[in-house]
Amino acid sequence: MTSLFRHITFDCAEPHEPYELAEFWSRVIGHPVDPQAEPGDDEVVLEAPAGQPTLLFMRVPEAKTLKNRVHLDLQPDQPRDEEVQRVSALGAAIVDDRRQPNGSGWVVFTDPAGNEFCIERSAAERAVAERE
Template sequence: MILRHVTVDSSEPYELARFWSEVTGWPLGEGDEPGDDEVLVDAPAPVPGLLFIRVPEAKTVKNRLHIDWQPDERTRDEEVDRLTALGAKLFEDHRTPDGLGWVTMQDLEGNEFCVERSTLERGV
């Protein structure tokens, strides 16, 4: 079995997909445009794409599933600053004085995701 997409319910799929396209650097699906009910952020193989689908109800509680991101070109803190500039919000700060920990953020529609320390920060 192959994981093809991670699907996210959304009130505005195109706008949310555009945000995640900027976050990841991955392109929007071919032909996707404003007003579409389904919009894909097309990840490089073998990574699953992010598919945003319009739903009528708003998000009301914490996600049952979220994505953990590990920066590869920036430190965790630089990435948090970049994502904040793109419109993400800091939700919970789990950084510790010794430099460990992670940051839980929310995208434009309040979906939680985490930013962990980068590979360089982990010494890997």
């Protein structure tokens, strides 16, 4: 027997609302916020394509105090540097820039609630690097 991923859950503590954080992530990955969700809800889900886990944003009483032990690594469908600019404009903050002169590497961000995630190279950029 095995288990499947159902949700990837993000904790949200004051002043961050689950609905607001879900809207941020909806703009990042393009999955819609559950149409039944409303501002003020304690739990908000981003809908996902069939077979993929949903992102769940849940209100918790305590603030984040340490580095995440698990985080998302995102592979954009456009060049990494363009995605870095786009996600920054949406409100994410760069924590660490690990891009290398040869084009490898990634950029570490925090979302508005302080959850870390990384933007890696696109599949097209990886393919070019493999041919070189």
